[in-house]
Amino acid sequence: MGYYTPDGNSEYQKPKKRGTANGLKWVAVIAISAIVGSGTTFALIPALKATGALPTSLVPSAVQQTTDSSSVTPVTSSQINVTVNNGITKVFKQVEPAVMAVVNYGQVSNTFSQSSQLQPVGVGSGVLFYKKGQFGYVVTNNHVVQGSAKVVAVLSSGKHVNATVVGTDPYTDLAVIKLPISDVQNIAPAAFANSDTIQTGETAIAIGTPMGLDFADSVTAGIVSAKSRLMPVEDPQSQQTLDYQAVIQTDASINPGNSGGPLLNIAGQVMGINSSKIVATGFQGMGFAIPSNEVLNIANQIIQTGHATHPSIGIDGYSLSSLPQPYWPNVPVDYGVWVQKVTSSEAQKAGLKANDVIVGLDGKTVQNMADLRTYLFQHKPGDVVTLDIYRGSTKMSLKLTLGSMASPNTTVQSQSSGQSGQGSSSDPLNPFGSGQFGG
Template identity: 35%
Template sequence: MEQNENKSMEENQIDTTNTEEESYDADLTKPAQPPMKNTRKSNSKRSGLFSGMIGGIISAGIVTVLFTSNVIPIDTNEDSSNSLSVQEERDPGIVTTMSVDNEEITSSNIEEVSEAVVGVINLKRQSIWTTSEEAGAGSGIIYKKEDGKAYIVTNQHVVDGAEEVEIVLSNDERLPAKVLGSDELSDLAILEVDGGKINKVANLGSSSDIKIGETVLAIGNPLGMEFANSLTKGIVSGLNRSVSVDTNSDGVADWITEVIQTDAAINPGNSGGALVDAEGNVIGINSMKVARQEVEGIGFAIPIDSALPIMEQLETDGEVSRPFIGISTASLNQVPPQYRSNIELPEEVEEAMVIADVEQGSPADQAGLKQFDVITKINGENVTSILELRKYMYSETAVGDTVMLEIYRDGEKHDIELTLTDRETI
């Protein structure tokens, strides 16, 4: 700053010098003037001195008036530049933008759906001598009220192992809840409560209509009921994300779930809460987040369109009916070395799934499948893991369908036909 100011002063000085030189050169072109008398010089000096004194008095008077009237403020601060910085920092320059941004969200609808999001308390007894105590807490959504009952959807892992379940309404009132059914693969559970004190029911939207970049809100109870009905805002970061899930905690993924990705904060306790659009329609059920130190803002919700058929089955039947084969398998590279000699395959087969066990009386048993048979295809679709086999079966087939498996046994290819059943029919 000082360099710029010094440069400017130097430029001004140069300009002034040039002007004086031009004036001097111009005087050289004028004819010479006769010498002036001494009396005239003396009078001129006295006149100049008198004029200077009058001018100085007038200038001093003007400056005094300006200071006393505060037109020129007297600065008592030693560093006036700091005062200017503080003033600029206090300028609320983003208030208008935030106000406009929030106008897209319908506050009345958000308030209604917030009242329909409840706390879900998992209660367990530590011993037969004690009463039930809170073992965990999550969130749930009241999605239906009918015939004096209200129905709540939450995550299966929220109520897993509970001996008793309670819900906590937005006014902090607690109601006992009954678990009608739960499903481990979809991570969904349905609760039933007395509907007499339920006043708000969430409006279910459609997850098929949402777009990446659309504003969404996550509503739930992060870290338990202390922060009940918290609301976080974000966008839809991704659609149809495939996330591998280990449902039996054996360290191996045994299911793939399709989810909505969002950067709206989803914390422990938000599970089972609502992911809603700007109009307050539920488009997803908050389920999980990526919890790694190097990751920020990656949360997932079960799309409401995928959840609804499962919710209906859990509400009416208490479980989800899925087609069943009756085998346990391992990928080729997971087979222990001592058993690899039992497997013969042509060189072109590099990926497949090896049958480790066949359940007695199952469709696989009835179709003649055996241990160490290698499955490569189902209905012409390549399968290399139990994950891919389940995904195909649960999305493309139903109980009672007949499927064709391509297998290798003792190095030879066979086509095995079997009829899918429900596990309960065994």
């Protein structure tokens, strides 16, 4: 299926410059990627009109008469008032004011003048989720704001508001920005659902800014296709896999620009934050959202400290089922997480060894990396957990004290302003210790 390729910093189209060839080319480029972040693209309708792919008007210029008008009895029309107020309409009206476009400005070099200037380089979405004191707080994706020197929020009213990046977390692809309270005083923050109670098959509604600002406040709908799909989280610049994340799968249309926008249930509650989709020949309707419980956990940490702190086991590991059977250790199970290497003093002290297979955490069965990550992230650094493992044919339990890692800020704006959130680990790209935790 390939690798996760966020496009939050893709080239940005100013709304006034419509229908460029670059927009069409960019769509073709992302179409060959396996998994893409849903960050930014150009407006396409003007270009399609110019090529004749779309009609410039839906009203026919002339209607050919096929009968003698004198023999036709005139038909009169009457005014019919229709009130559309279904569930999706209600949700959109309720939540749309809290959803906004998030524009990433970066330093763009001018090859002729050998200088650089601040220009918009990417557009995503965000949703207001909290207000306190002098600020309103908006959650979005890390890949939407990564590398930004400046961030501007475009409200549903069309107003442009300078935003400040509070903090980012590349391991979960989440970020929080804040706006002056005066600009969001009359906007109600979106309510969040308990993502543990999400049901496969329930209605899923996405609101965001697909295809750039010309398509702001777009709504699409589908269902929750699956829960806890294990997907890679990659650094948009280095393409290094940082983590594996259990996400919500939906067939609600998620396109470039939807990144950071909400995935809602029929009650208008945020089930997740849209982050990526699969784009490949033969694949349709496979978008993904970060579950709301994880979003709130990380966002609240960022508001409080400027960064998110993750519990750390300190291993290199893979889902046993992802390994070719000839490489399996000699254990009596076909599930769990295989420990390739122990990389932290906490894990060594607990007694973990290479080739152990983790099959449980605090009494919960660990089938794969998704399970281990989900259970692990329910804890905080310093917690003592019980790992059930197989060492060969022998099953045993080990007590392990979780280590910690703080996520780094990934924006130029945050780093230059001295905000907190810089990781202190010698390996800032891995929340689980010095080796990669995932497979």
